[in-house]
Structure formats: structure tokens, C-alpha cells
Amino acid sequence: MGMVIIPQEALSHGLPLPHEEAINWCSQLEEGNILFFPQTPIALLQDDIHFLLTLEQTSSGLHKNLAYKPALDRVSGADVKGADPAASERLHRILREYSQRVTEFLAGFLSPYQARWQLDYGSFRPQEEQGRDLPLRRRNDLMHTDAFPTRPTHGARILRFFNNLHPTRPRDWITGEPFRALVPQFAPEQIALPREQSTLTRITKKAASGAGLGRALPALKRSPYDDFMMRFHNFLKENADYQARGKREAWFLPPGSSWMVYTDMVPHAVLAGQYALEQTYLVAPEAMVTPEHAPLSVLEAMTGEKLV
Numbered sequence: 001m002g003m004v005i006i007p008q009e010a011l012s013h014g015l016p017l018p019h020e021e022a023i024n025w026c027s028q029l030e031e032g033n034i035l036f037f038p039q040t041p042i043a044l045l046q047d048d049i050h051f052l053l054t055l056e057q058t059s060s061g062l063h064k065n066l067a068y069k070p071a072l073d074r075v076s077g078a079d080v081k082g083a084d085p086a087a088s089e090r091l092h093r094i095l096r097e098y099s100q101r102v103t104e105f106l107a108g109f110l111s112p113y114q115a116r117w118q119l120d121y122g123s124f125r126p127q128e129e130q131g132r133d134l135p136l137r138r139r140n141d142l143m144h145t146d147a148f149p150t151r152p153t154h155g156a157r158i159l160r161f162f163n164n165l166h167p168t169r170p171r172d173w174i175t176g177e178p179f180r181a182l183v184p185q186f187a188p189e190q191i192a193l194p195r196e197q198s199t200l201t202r203i204t205k206k207a208a209s210g211a212g213l214g215r216a217l218p219a220l221k222r223s224p225y226d227d228f229m230m231r232f233h234n235f236l237k238e239n240a241d242y243q244a245r246g247k248r249e250a251w252f253l254p255p256g257s258s259w260m261v262y263t264d265m266v267p268h269a270v271l272a273g274q275y276a277l278e279q280t281y282l283v284a285p286e287a288m289v290t291p292e293h294a295p296l297s298v299l300e301a302m303t304g305e306k307l308v
């Protein structure tokens with residue numbers, strides 16, 4: 001487990017990749033590797049990068065992490081009232097194009113997944129990650145596997161693609177042993193393995209609109225799988241022993257690079273870095289080329305129960 005560097009030649013004949021090559025990259029991801037592109041295949045215009053790097057100074061409201069919601073074609077997280085409308089529009093255009101270009105790229109690079117994913121949120125992360133003052137469960141500098149409180153996946157995989165836009169600094173990550181090796185290290189009562197019945201989680205109108213769900217979904221149905229993944233996320237962040245002594249590797253992801261990883265199975269933390277772009281996909285479990293490594297399969301094998 002670790003990092004797989006994608007050689008420049010892998011892209012020299014264009015996309016889509018030959019089927020066997022694409023299958024190989026999918027299985028590398030599904031084993032828990034980071035696929036790393038020393039030079040991003042999603043290069044932005046220098047002008048647009050400059051715009052993103054200087055956004056903070058020019059628009060005081062735009063200092064938080066900004067989410068792009070492709071389904072609604074909307075940017076959220078920005079206090080756009082104080083922002084110059086031209087700047088808001090430009091930001092929106094850059095995030096929309098990034099999302100579209102990553103999606104187009106992955107459709108050809110990971111062709112076995114194409115059209116078998118749901119396009120989730122994208123984000124721009126302008127804040128310095130080192131020393132951020134966040135509540136424990138929201139901290140990014142503690143090792144965790146991803147789960148979204150308001151967006152249960154029902155077994156779909158969380159795949160994330162990143163660009164480091166910082167002109168000079170790497171993005172410092174650590175990653176740990178993948179899900180199938182990690183979960184058995186904890187006693188079942190410690191991590192509360194999934195129960196049989198699924199839970200109906202009421203969400204308030206506020207939470208629903210914050211998640212871009214509007215009023216269409218009055219309640220959010222989480223499967224036992226989603227319950228477990230959310231609890232496991234919290235458990236890892238709250239487990240001081242794991243944070244201090246869990247196996248880990250450090251990665252310094254340089255400026256101008258890209259990488260992607262299944263963040264639901266690879267515990268990760270970002271220790272330092274600033275200015276990243278990211279796009280998330282929820283990949284259908286049926287699209288996996290090695291389904292036995294998926295967290296859902298691992299948990300179902302452990303419990304002998306259907307969890308979605």
C-alpha cells in the first residue's frame with residue numbers, strides 16, 4: 001500500500017486508456033493506493049490560478065473552504081454579499097470547469113467506472129491547513145476515513161481527486177493502513193459494528209438545505225453501513241492511541257501535482273498546505289473491479305449480515 005506514480009507515458013496516447021490499463025489503475029485504487037500525477041493532467045490557466053490565490057485578499061468574505069455543487073451548478077460557503085459579483089462569477093466558472101474537466105479525464109482514465117458514479121461536491125480549499133482551529137470531529141489533521149453526515153452513500157465508494165495549486169509548497173499528507181487491515185485491529189464493542197436495522201435519521205430543514213437537498217427529502221435514510229462509516233470516522237479521530245501510534249506514511253504532494261484516492265478506505269490526514277482544488281465521486285459498488293476490498297464487503301464478511 002502506498003503511492004503509485006502515474007508515468008507521463010501512460011497518457012501519451014490519449015484517452016480513453018486501453019481497457020487492461022484502466023482496469024489496472026482501478027484495482028490499484030481499490031487496494032488502497034494513492035494514484036499520483038507528478039504533473040497534473042488538469043492544468044489550470046496561470047491567470048485563473050493567480051485569481052484563486054489572491055481571492056482572499058480581494059474578497060474578505062471568501063476565506064472559507066468553498067463547495068461547488070455540480071448538480072445545482074452552485075457555489076456555497078462564500079459570503080458572496082461582500083464579494084465583487086464579477087469575482088463570484090469567475091470563481092463559479094473556474095470551479096464548474098474544474099469539475100467538468102476532472103470528470104471528463106476520469107471517464108477516460110478510469111473507464112470501468114464511467115457513468116457508474118454520482119458526481120458529488122467539488123471544493124476549493126484556500127485555508128492553511130496547519131494549525132486550523134476546528135472542533136475535533138471536523139479536524140482534517142487527525143487520521144480518519146471519510147463519511148458524510150448528510151450524504152449517506154449506501155455502499156457507494158468515496159473517490160477524491162485533488163490538485164495542489166500552491167505556487168511553492170507541497171500539501172503534507174499522512175495515510176495509514178487501509179480499511180480491511182485497520183478495522184479488525186479494534187474490538188467490535190469498541191467500534192460498535194453495524195446493527196441489523198437501518199436508522200431513519202431526521203434532518204432539519206436547515207441541514208437539508210445546507211446539503212443542497214432542498215425540501216425534496218424530508219428525512220435522510222442511512223443504511224447500517226452508513227451508520228458504521230460515520231461512527232468509525234468519529235472513533236478514529238477520537239482515538240488518541242491510534243492518532244499517536246497507528247501505522248502511517250508521510251507524503252509531500254508537490255505544487256502542480258494531482259492525486260486521487262478512495263478516502264473511505266484509506267485513513268488520511270492533511271497536516272499542512274494551502275490552496276487545493278478537489279472533486280469527489282460516489283462510485284457504484286457494482287463498478288468495483290476487486291469488490292472484496294470495499295469497506296462494505298469487509299464489514300459484511302465480518303458481520304455475516306447485509307448492511308445496505
Ligand SMILES: [Fe+2]
Pocket residue numbers: 144145146263268
Ligand atoms: Fe477526509
